[in-house]
Amino acid sequence: MSERFAFQIHATDGKARTGTIRMQRGDIRTPAFMPVGTAATVKAMKPEAVRATGADIILGNTYHLMLRPGAERVARLGGLHRFMNWDRPILTDSGGYQVMSLSDLRKITEEGVAFASHLDGSRHMLTPERSMEIQRLLGSDIVMAFDECPRADQSREVIARSMELSMRWAQRSRDGFDSGAEHAARSALFGIQQGALDEGLRKASADALTAIGFDGYAIGGLAVGEGQEAMFATLDFAPGQLPADRPRYLMGVGKPDDLVGAVERGMDMFDCVLPTRSGRNGQAFTWNGPINLRNAKFAEDTGPLDERCNCPTCASYSLAYIHHLIRSGEILGAMLMTEHNLSFYQQLMQAMRDAIREGRFGAWAAEFRRGYLGA
Numbered sequence: 001m002s003e004r005f006a007f008q009i010h011a012t013d014g015k016a017r018t019g020t021i022r023m024q025r026g027d028i029r030t031p032a033f034m035p036v037g038t039a040a041t042v043k044a045m046k047p048e049a050v051r052a053t054g055a056d057i058i059l060g061n062t063y064h065l066m067l068r069p070g071a072e073r074v075a076r077l078g079g080l081h082r083f084m085n086w087d088r089p090i091l092t093d094s095g096g097y098q099v100m101s102l103s104d105l106r107k108i109t110e111e112g113v114a115f116a117s118h119l120d121g122s123r124h125m126l127t128p129e130r131s132m133e134i135q136r137l138l139g140s141d142i143v144m145a146f147d148e149c150p151r152a153d154q155s156r157e158v159i160a161r162s163m164e165l166s167m168r169w170a171q172r173s174r175d176g177f178d179s180g181a182e183h184a185a186r187s188a189l190f191g192i193q194q195g196a197l198d199e200g201l202r203k204a205s206a207d208a209l210t211a212i213g214f215d216g217y218a219i220g221g222l223a224v225g226e227g228q229e230a231m232f233a234t235l236d237f238a239p240g241q242l243p244a245d246r247p248r249y250l251m252g253v254g255k256p257d258d259l260v261g262a263v264e265r266g267m268d269m270f271d272c273v274l275p276t277r278s279g280r281n282g283q284a285f286t287w288n289g290p291i292n293l294r295n296a297k298f299a300e301d302t303g304p305l306d307e308r309c310n311c312p313t314c315a316s317y318s319l320a321y322i323h324h325l326i327r328s329g330e331i332l333g334a335m336l337m338t339e340h341n342l343s344f345y346q347q348l349m350q351a352m353r354d355a356i357r358e359g360r361f362g363a364w365a366a367e368f369r370r371g372y373l374g375a
Contacts, residue, residue, distance in 0.1 A: 005188040005215050007247050013361040015239070015266040018353045021216075021247055023141055024186050025081070026088045028056040030247065031263045031352050033345045034091060034271040039064050040074075040084040043276050044331075044338040047086045053311070053339070054346030057089040057142075059271045062134050063098035066124075067117050071137035079139030091142035091271070093251075094131045094173070094192075097149050097220075108148065110165070128169045132176035136183040144218065145173035145191045152196040152226045163194040163201050167208040174212050188215035190249060193242065196221050197234050206241035216247035219267070223252040232261050239266035256285055256348055257373060260365050263352050275345050279337035282326040285344045289372050293337065298323040311343030 009019040021028040035042045035050055038061040042050050050058060060080055065071060077083050080090055096113075106115035112127030128146040135143040147166040150159050170191050177189045191214035195201030209217060219238050222231045231253075239248050249269035250262050259270055275285065282293045286306035291298075293305075301319035313322075313336045325333030355364035369375045 004186045007216070007245065009245075011357045011359075013356045013359050014264065016263050016352070016356045016361045017266065017268065018356040019247075019268070023089050023188070025141055026056065028089060028269075029349075029353060030268040031259070031349050032056060032269050033259065033349050034059045034269065035342055035345075036061075036271055036273045036276065037084070037086075037090075038273075039068070040080060042338075042342075044280060044334045045276075045342065047084060049339060050086075050342065051088065053343040054350065055342065057091060058086060060090050060092045060138065060140070061098065062092050062095035062131060062138070062144075063126075065092075065138060066095065066126075066134050067119055071134040075137040075139070079137075081139055089141040090139075091190075092135045092138055092140035092144065094144040094146040095126050095134070096131070096147045097252075108165075110168075112146070112169075113148075128172035129176040132173055132180065136177075136180045139183075141187050142216070143177055143187055143189045145170045145189065145214070147192045147194060147220060149194070149221050149224070150196065152221065152224060152230070154196075156198060156201070159194075159196045159198065160201055163205050166192065166194045167205060170209060171212050174214070190214055190216040190218050190247075192218045192220040192251070193238065194221050195238075197226060197230055199234075199237050202234070202238050203241050206238075210243060214246070216249060216269075217242040218249040218251050218269075220251050222250065223254050223258070223272075228255075228258060228261070231258070232265065235262055235265040235267065256345070257369065259345075259348065260352065260368055263356075264361070264365060275341035276338050279339075279341040280334040282333075282337065284337055285341050287344075287368075287371050289374070293319070293323050293326045293333075295323075305340050306344065309340065309344055309347065311340050311347075313337070313340040313343070 006022040009017050011018050019030045035055050035058050037058045074080055074083050102115050106113050114125050131146040146169050148162045150162040178184055191209035193205045195205045247268045250267045253270050254272050284291050284305050287308045298319040304314040355361040
């Protein structure tokens with residue numbers, strides 16, 4: 001691959017693998033968890049604090065940024081990296097998932113999706129070409145192809161029709177991305193496999209994407225209510241349908257035990273709002289499982305959130321104090337909880353990278369589940 005993007009696998013253990021994605025703005029260690037910065041901010045965190053947790057890359061949201069402050073404005077202000085003071089890689093989603101969730105406000109055609117803004121009702125048209133343009137204006141390092149994400153409980157016929165439309169949009173995304181030569185010369189484009197829980201449809205999608213050719217491949221259409229068992233059953237076959245020499249990105253996942261199970265099945269990249277959203281709502285993730293800081297039992301607990309965690313929150317603040325902040329609705333409570341949760345997720349990814357490299361991932365995963373799930 002060219003210098004703009006390269007992926008090297010350093011070690012494997014079963015299907016699990018660890019490696020490095022190299023890009024002009026920095027290396028991304030895999031397996032990687034990407035904190036979600038929907039509106040050009042990881043909520044309750046300064047960018048430098050996000051980096052201090054160990055994050056190599058963050059995610060920005062095309063739909064939200066195109067509506068406010070506007071992609072053209074971000075471009076005039078120097079691009080998303082300068083705008084939000086983050087100098088490392090940024091992956092932007094295509095906007096497709098958010099638009100699809102506006103079931104009462106949008107209309108899908110071959111051209112794209114016409115929708116009404118959830119902010120002010122203004123009308124917009126998002127096509128593969130426009131999605132590529134927006135992500136170029138933002139200055140994204142990893143650009144996602146525009147796709148449709150149907151519900152997994154729809155009929156096979158509906159899911160097949162949606163997948164085929166997404167594959168046509170994938171080709172248009174490829175063409176639109178390549179037409180922005182300057183941006184394409186320093187960025188990467190990922191295709192998105194669809195097909196819900198159906199192995200045959202997933203294979204057809206993977207074949208279509210591989211024929212087009214992408215720098216990396218995402219698995220979309222999971223973590224949308226189908227449950228962990230169904231998600232893992234799909235991941236038992238879906239990653240193997242994608243090129244082994246390219247990164248595999250599982251979109252929108254998830255809980256810590258989801259991440260471990262997905263890495264076991266060959267996935268390399270993840271994003272989810274869970275650690276930040278849960279932190280703001282009083283839930284902390286720990287090596288012994290999640291805990292709710294609103295619980296009165298923590299009111300006089302002088303210990304840290306997690307004795308095994310080395311984050312600044314655990315080093316300096318007691319459970320009792322954080323409990324007080326959360327119960328009082330203080331902003332500092334959201335900040336400390338978010339810092340801890342993002343740190344825990346990055347420590348989890350580092351532990352998986354180490355275990356894979358040392359050939360002990362199976363034993364490590366079993367030990368993790370005993371501590372986290374009591375299993």
